[in-house]
Amino acid sequence: MQRTALIILSILFLSIVGSNVVAQVRISGRVYDMSQKYPMQAVSVMSNSGAGTMTDSLGRYSLVVPETDSLWFSYLGKPTPKYAVANIRNMQAFEVSLHVNVTELKQVMVRPPNYKLDSIQNRLDYARAFDFQKPGIGISTGPVTSGSAPAGVGLDINEFINMFRFRRNRNMLAFQERLLREEQDKFIDHRFSRALVIKLTKLKGPDLDTFMIRYRPPMFLVQQATEYEFQLYIKKSYEKFHKLQLIMGELKKDDEP
Numbered sequence: 001m002q003r004t005a006l007i008i009l010s011i012l013f014l015s016i017v018g019s020n021v022v023a024q025v026r027i028s029g030r031v032y033d034m035s036q037k038y039p040m041q042a043v044s045v046m047s048n049s050g051a052g053t054m055t056d057s058l059g060r061y062s063l064v065v066p067e068t069d070s071l072w073f074s075y076l077g078k079p080t081p082k083y084a085v086a087n088i089r090n091m092q093a094f095e096v097s098l099h100v101n102v103t104e105l106k107q108v109m110v111r112p113p114n115y116k117l118d119s120i121q122n123r124l125d126y127a128r129a130f131d132f133q134k135p136g137i138g139i140s141t142g143p144v145t146s147g148s149a150p151a152g153v154g155l156d157i158n159e160f161i162n163m164f165r166f167r168r169n170r171n172m173l174a175f176q177e178r179l180l181r182e183e184q185d186k187f188i189d190h191r192f193s194r195a196l197v198i199k200l201t202k203l204k205g206p207d208l209d210t211f212m213i214r215y216r217p218p219m220f221l222v223q224q225a226t227e228y229e230f231q232l233y234i235k236k237s238y239e240k241f242h243k244l245q246l247i248m249g250e251l252k253k254d255d256e257p
Contacts, residue, residue, distance in 0.1 A: 029094035030059040036097050044074040050172030201238040
C-alpha cells in the first residue's frame with residue numbers, strides 16, 4: 001500500500017514539474033467601453049499565474065504570461081469572464097470591450113489625495129498579491145468529534161501542488177514586491193512632500209527639484225521620525241544644500257576670466 005502511494009506521488013510530482021516547463025508569451029491590446037469607441041483607463045488586467053497590470057490613458061496593456069494561463073479584466077470591481085491564452089488568436093492585438101458606457105458614467109467628484117485612504121484601497125484591490133505567501137508542505141486534518149482525536153491527518157494536496165508551480169510563485173512574489181515598493185515610495189512622497197519642503201526652505205524651480213532628489217529620505221527615517229525630527233532633517237539638509245550652493249558659486253567665479 002505504501003509503495004503504491006509512493007508511486008502515485010512520484011507520478012504526480014513528475015507531471016507537475018513537467019507542466020511547469022511552459023513557454024511564456026506576451027499579450028498586448030486595448031480595452032474599450034461597450035461602444036468600442038472609447039479606450040478605458042485604469043482597468044485591471046490579471047492572470048491565474050499572478051501576473052497583473054493596468055491599462056494606460058489610451059486603454060493599452062501588455063502582459064507576459066504562460067501559454068497555459070488565462071486572463072481576465074476588472075473595472076470598478078466588476079470582473080469579466082476568463083480568457084484562455086491558448087484560445088487568443090492575435091496576441092499582439094487582443095482587444096476587449098467592457099459592459100460600460102463612458103458617456104453614461106456618473107460624474108466623479110475630485111478630492112485631494114489622501115495617502116491613508118488610497119493605501120487602504122490599494123491593499124483591498126490587490127489583496128491576493130499582498131497576502132500571497134510562498135507555498136510549503138501543509139498538513140490537513142479530518143473533522144474532530146467530541147472527545148476524540150482528528151479523524152485523519154494527511155498531506156494538503158493543494159498546497160503540495162502549488163509548491164511546484166514555480167513560474168506562478170515567482171510572478172506572484174515579483175508582483176507583491178513591486179506593490180510593496182510602490183507603497184513605500186508613496187509613503188515617502190506623502191511625508192517628504194514638495195509643499196512641506198517649500199514651506200521650510202522657500203526653494204523653487206530647479207533648486208527645489210535638485211533638493212527633492214538629493215535629500216530624499218530613506219524609508220527607515222520616514223517610518224521612525226517624529227514630525228519634529230522629520231522637519232529638522234529637512235532643515236539640516238537645506239543648510240548643507242545652501243552651503244554647497246555657495247561653494248559652487250565661488251568656484252564658478254574663480255573659473256571666470
